[in-house]
Amino acid sequence: MPHVPTDTDVYEVFAQTGSGSPLNHVGSLVAPRRDAAWHLAKETYGRRDDLFRLWVVRRTDLIVSSADDRGLLAAKTRMPHRQPGFPTTRRRDRSAAPDTAAPPQQQPDGAASGPCDDPRGATGPAPGRLWPALAEDLFVLGNRLGERIVDYIDLEESLAVGSIGQEALAHAETILTLHGFDASAADAHFFERPQEQWRVSRVIGRLGDWPSTVVCGLVIAAAVSVLAEERAGDEPAFAAIRDEQLVHLDHWRRWVRALAAWPETSEEFTRAFTEVTHCAGDLFGAGPQDALTDALHARLAALVGDSGVPGSRLPHLPVPRAAGTGGSVLADCLARGRLVRAHYAPQVFL
Amino acid sequence: MNAPAAAATPPPDPLTGVVADVRDPEIDVTLGDLGVVRSVSRTDGRIVVRLAPTRLSCPARGEIARRVRSALTDAAPGHGIQIVWERGIWQPAAVTAAGHDALRTAGYRVAGTTPRCPYCAGDDVVRAGRFGGAVCKVPYDCRGCGSPFDVIGTAGCSAVLPVPDVRQGGS
Numbered sequence A: 001m002p003h004v005p006t007d008t009d010v011y012e013v014f015a016q017t018g019s020g021s022p023l024n025h026v027g028s029l030v031a032p033r034r035d036a037a038w039h040l041a042k043e044t045y046g047r048r049d050d051l052f053r054l055w056v057v058r059r060t061d062l063i064v065s066s067a068d069d070r071g072l073l074a075a076k077t078r079m080p081h082r083q084p085g086f087p088t089t090r091r092r093d094r095s096a097a098p099d100t101a102a103p104p105q106q107q108p109d110g111a112a113s114g115p116c117d118d119p120r121g122a123t124g125p126a127p128g129r130l131w132p133a134l135a136e137d138l139f140v141l142g143n144r145l146g147e148r149i150v151d152y153i154d155l156e157e158s159l160a161v162g163s164i165g166q167e168a169l170a171h172a173e174t175i176l177t178l179h180g181f182d183a184s185a186a187d188a189h190f191f192e193r194p195q196e197q198w199r200v201s202r203v204i205g206r207l208g209d210w211p212s213t214v215v216c217g218l219v220i221a222a223a224v225s226v227l228a229e230e231r232a233g234d235e236p237a238f239a240a241i242r243d244e245q246l247v248h249l250d251h252w253r254r255w256v257r258a259l260a261a262w263p264e265t266s267e268e269f270t271r272a273f274t275e276v277t278h279c280a281g282d283l284f285g286a287g288p289q290d291a292l293t294d295a296l297h298a299r300l301a302a303l304v305g306d307s308g309v310p311g312s313r314l315p316h317l318p319v320p321r322a323a324g325t326g327g328s329v330l331a332d333c334l335a336r337g338r339l340v341r342a343h344y345a346p347q348v349f350l
Numbered sequence B: 001m002n003a004p005a006a007a008a009t010p011p012p013d014p015l016t017g018v019v020a021d022v023r024d025p026e027i028d029v030t031l032g033d034l035g036v037v038r039s040v041s042r043t044d045g046r047i048v049v050r051l052a053p054t055r056l057s058c059p060a061r062g063e064i065a066r067r068v069r070s071a072l073t074d075a076a077p078g079h080g081i082q083i084v085w086e087r088g089i090w091q092p093a094a095v096t097a098a099g100h101d102a103l104r105t106a107g108y109r110v111a112g113t114t115p116r117c118p119y120c121a122g123d124d125v126v127r128a129g130r131f132g133g134a135v136c137k138v139p140y141d142c143r144g145c146g147s148p149f150d151v152i153g154t155a156g157c158s159a160v161l162p163v164p165d166v167r168q169g170g171s
């Protein structure tokens, strides 16, 4: 039944941006009074464009249809292509697309004591070496993804890649902070060390085409979430890193499955998946190999295997990291960082 | 004037209010109402402000720090100011009632509660993607009135939303 809404503080805003264009509903707002609603509407919707007309109407002054009025409102000669295309339809369709992501091996909020029974690894030698190395990987990945956000015509993917890149950089900085770096030391660590001192994973050198970038994103998100789980119980920042990286991991998994499934991309993707996973054996290879790194590596392998795509060539045991890897990807990243940084205050970056 | 150092529960420093009244640069809400202000204390002429970013990668941290410094310099000139970011501990539950109202006025809902449309209060809402226009926002659509809106929260917080969480995979 058509009804009169009862929220007296909600207003609907209609605006016309040119004499030839129609008056459109542009949004809703909440305001305590009518005059405040008018000013808020002018501020909110008249900021970007010169407005030709602006209408602000209290929602209680409307008669609106209900969800079950569809039949009542249906045209006699109904044609699909004349359905109103609400701007949210596309987003809704996307979000309703089948989500085939499988749950990760272990629930992060469970008491999940993994196969390794490490005493939280707070001061143990291995995690202390593993973290700064993964921070280097995150730093390069974040920069690389930042370059890519303009590659998309798809807004959602740009938002996703922008957010993941931004968070990868923030995680890199947070990891250093948690290891005693202050802001200027972290800044120097990323921007002033020569490339020879970096010890990025061999996957960084593969951050080229999109299929390889997707697999790099997948294995790095998997490794960081696995290691963050070790400390999530005693340090909330590690718990936040884990939670955010699991969101990234899920995003990359969707891509992995899509690229593997599409006939146009499957061959190229399979090759990238094979090569990048083969390089990923050193993600936990920054310290001495021990029971802990073996266990972490096993959990990484489980997460990668969980992607539902065959062909992983991740080695069975961790492989030591080598200095001087990263090639032109790392070199470009460092060069660009130094170039841009020369023109801004340091705190702009970290 | 020094606060009693060893008091069991020292009263909040009056400068807490100064910091709490600083406005967030992105949304028209105060840092206090957003639950970002953890503590403000003074030791030896130095003011230490502890803030909890809503997200590790909050891009507004630089501007928030600048505004806090500026407000404190006006209110208590001549003090050194140290801003400490306490990472990973902000929770949606820290948003005050006034903060909820301010966020609703700006078209946002806070994670951790049943996501409801800020316009019609309906709960027939669907998540419209996993990444919004900022890292702390998750886009939703209201199926009741058609309004899009954002839920503010962290990745961790999304685990308590009663909608299929990304971590749980397929619906």
Ligand SMILES: [Zn+2]
Binding pocket: B117, B118, B119, B120, B121, B122, B142, B143, B144, B145, B146, B147
């Ligand atoms: Zn609604």
